[in-house]
Amino acid sequence: MRSTKTTNAIGLAWGARTAGAVLMLCALGLIAWNERRVMDYSAAVSRHGAPVLDLGGAGRPAAGQYGSTTRVSGLPQVVDAPRDNEFNVRSNTPVLVRHVEMFQWREITVAGSTHYEMDWVDRPIDATGFAKPAGHVNPGAFPIQGRQFEAGEVRLGNFRLATEIVRDFPGRVDVPVDEKSLPANLSATFTAHDGALVTSSKPDRPRLGDLRVSWEAIPLQDMTVLARIDGDTLVPGTPAQPGDAGFDVQVGERSLLDVLPALPEPPAAVSVVRGGAYLLAILGAFLLACGGRFRRDALFAVGVGVVVVSAVAGAMWLAGDAMTASVWLLFAVLGAGLAIWRVQQRTARAAH
Structure with a gap:
């Protein structure tokens, strides 16, 4: 037993x-x-289209990522800053914009009453279409044109950004001008006034035809970009519907669900x-x-x-x-x- x-x-x-x-x-x-x-x-x-990778700020280009949509965030880095060579203006920004305005006559009609006043306008105004053109003739074409200057390369995290994405960065800040840095052929013509360059001999009292030149830049701030991976570059993807840019840009650190709220919770x-x-x-x-x-x-x-x-x-x-x-x-x-x-x-x- x-x-x-x-x-x-x-x-x-x-x-x-x-x-x-x-x-x-x-x-x-x-x-x-x-x-x-x-x-x-x-x-x-996958029902949203291409695979979505949530790389954040530490992700790097790698094999097998081509064509995937990804979220990348961080502070953009300007590798080759834009420069307005004509005025010798440079700024550490993704996009530098030159604005040109002329002091011109404007026709204003309110409640059937028409009057005329002079103001800074960023395009030539054709006075021949005025109800009373006599005494309100404008100079015509601008001798200097407004332009946009883009950085040679902008990176977010470890990816380069396509130009279309950089252009969509939100926000604008004024770029201060330095009268001393002007080329010799322009320093005798322009004077610094209220953050801009003007041709007025008396900036507080501009005259017809005076020019005002100023600059704006996209500020460097934390950004979140949702775009398609093409090698080491983020580019617009295929639009999901008409009017869709194929990418998304938002200010600050945004989660994947913030950018794509239709996605399910992981x-x-x-x-x-x-x-x-x-x-x-x-x-x-x-x-x-x-x-x-x-x-x-x-x-x-x-x-x-x-x-x-x-x-x-x-x-x-x-x-x-x-x-x-x-x-x-x-x-x-x-x-x-x-x-x-x-x-x-x-x-x-x-x-x-």
Whole structure:
């Protein structure tokens, strides 16, 4: 007859194995649930067009990213600042804009009453169309034109930005002028006044035909850009609908959901859940081995646990993403190698 001690040992071994089987089933259920929600999220994102990568400010151009849409954020870096050579004005900005205005006659009609006044206007006004052109003739074409100067290269994070994206940067700030930096042929004509250059001999009392030249720049501030990856450059993507620019620019650090509110919420704690599934499977394998040749063999349990979890996850990804599936199956092979190595070691010891 079996002793009470032997019976208790057998009972404990079966209890451990039962607990191990339950833990193994929990691990498989957990990894299956986790990978299913990751796959559902990837499918939902793909319905928005190209894959969306959330690279933030630390992302770098890498193989396999071409054509993907990404969110990149940070403070833009101007590599080659724009310069207005004609006036020798330079600013560390993505875009420098020269504004030219002329003091001209304007016709204003209010409630059927027409009157005329002179003001700064950024385009030539044709006085021949006035109701009373006599005495209100304007000079005509501007001798100096307004222009826009763009930086040779602007980077956000580790990506260059296409010109179309840079032009869409919001905000404008005045660029102060330095009368002393003017070329010799213009210093005798222009005088600094209220942040601009004017041709008026008496800036407070401009006369017909006087010019006023000023500059504006896009300020350097934290930006978030959603655009398509083309090598090391962010470029506009294919418009989703008429009127869509194919990219988005927002001021400040914005999350992917801020920029694309239609996207589903990404699954939380994906890596933590995967780690939990591995731990449950390893503990389950350790308990299942109680009473057998591999009892108290932690390395064998690690190998078996990794094989089971990785194989299930890899099989789930096979139909949707071969690359992800291959990574999971690689872990399964590594786990199998560890388990087989422990089996061989045990067999060799038993032979001696």
